[in-house]
Amino acid sequence: MKKLLILGAGTGGTIMANKLRPVLDPLEWDITIVDQEEVHYYQPGFLFIPFGIYNRNDVIKPKRDFLPAGVNVEMSGIEVIEPEKSRVKLDNGKTLEYDYLIISTGSKIHPEETPGMLEGGWRQNIFDFYTIDGAVSLANFLKYWEGGRMVLNIVEMPIKCPVAPLEFVFLADWWFTEQGMRDKVEIFFVTPLPGAFTKPLAAKFLGNFLEKKNIRLVPDFSIERVDPDKQKIISYDEQEIEYDLLVPIPTNMGDEVIARSGMGDELNFIPTDKHTLQSKNYENIFVIGDATDLPSSKAGSVAHFESEVLFENILRAIDKRPLLPKFDGHANCFIESGFGKGILIDFNYDVEPLPGKFPLPGIGPFSLLEETKMNHWGKMMFRWMYWNLLLKGAELPIEAQMNMAGKRRVA
Amino acid sequence: MPVKDFNGKQVQVDDEGYLVNQADWDEELAKAIAKEEGIEELTEAHWKVIHFMRKEYQEKGTAPSIRRLKNTGGIPVKELYNLFPGGPAKKAAKIAGLPKPQGCV
Structure with missing residues (x-):
């Protein structure tokens, strides 16, 4: 029996299991997927929780409901990946060997990377909305908040869903208006980037929106630390911004197992060919979604577009055909x-x-x-x-590669 | 592609002022770019960063991030900001003759 192993049953891993199981002959191929959490979170929905639009139940479903029959499921943490030996050791004591490995272990926030962030103010008047608990406790805080200065701060790039921080301040502007307290709230958007977004046209367009909504943009701010007693954030070049409510997007990093296995960069992201999605260091390892070091957005839509290229390339690798460099960063x-x-x-x-x-x-x-x-x-x-x-790997009416048709070049 | 004159030397740069041809770079050019960026004199500490960045770029094909400069290059972030005020990764890459660092997407 040949073995395909998938690490992580989030967006990327689940899609790959659903795409590959029907086409890999069950008499020839054993497929196993490993994850340590039974719950699948609809992460794009976290954004709506602080404003009471969604609650916890709106964004969770059991992972197993989305995994196809005929795929072995291991609910366990991963101790270490041993790429030289083509095997993975799990926390539950099992060792799984593989012919091909797909890594889809995602990325997580690390507030402890910023001194002071976890000291005192965390979940008191400092909340993230990139975790379910953060989003829910922020909703509880906002319900009774009487106003003041709300500072959204992107700690460093890259982050998951680079537009989510903008959406957060746009929604906050709307929500405080609905509550009849917009005049009691100052909103700051503090970013290490030179503007509202990473790409020039969109940065300008979105920057105008911030202005229109009376949200103050503070660009080029690289946070060094939080002072939770004086309620301010301090940058490496000594700029200071005071807050009453701080909503940071903490440092995003790939899973710790990537670091333990010596397979990642400084942020535990895995060096990956940006067009084929093959690991740069191991021929029989492929990487999808937030776990990669690709210069693309970390987002579910990207994992989905990648899945179509990866599907084709896994099958080509199995058939000993050259891989197609078809992922375009869409x-x-x-x-x-x-x-x-x-x-x-x-x-x-x-x-x-x-x-x-x-x-x-x-x-x-x-x-x-x-x-x-x-x-x-x-x-x-x-x-x-x-x-x-x-998640079920169905065809969507959108192609994996970006299409210029329908777009206008702007001089 | 814009062409820029540094002390009589004509070099091609991109729209944001980063060198197009790595081969054009030498230490004299670095000093001239640094002046444009508001750094009057490149000290030993500056050169340590510049040489580390060039070495990393040759080995990896991308300019190192601030985090990598800290972890692998052993240069504290605070010092980087003192040496290259404004945006150390971008500014140091420009002076080192490298393309604009990725990581911003």
């Missing part, structure tokens, strides 16, 4: 902008977000780099697509 993000509207961006390694219509050129129904109600409905509808189509 990302597609609905950006919730508050008041029932949204913005959509679609881009890849080489093409920054441009205006236009999506997915049907000239028709839509969605509009790129433009704020519309339809884009908001696209975002809300996406949760259904995620659970019912995307």
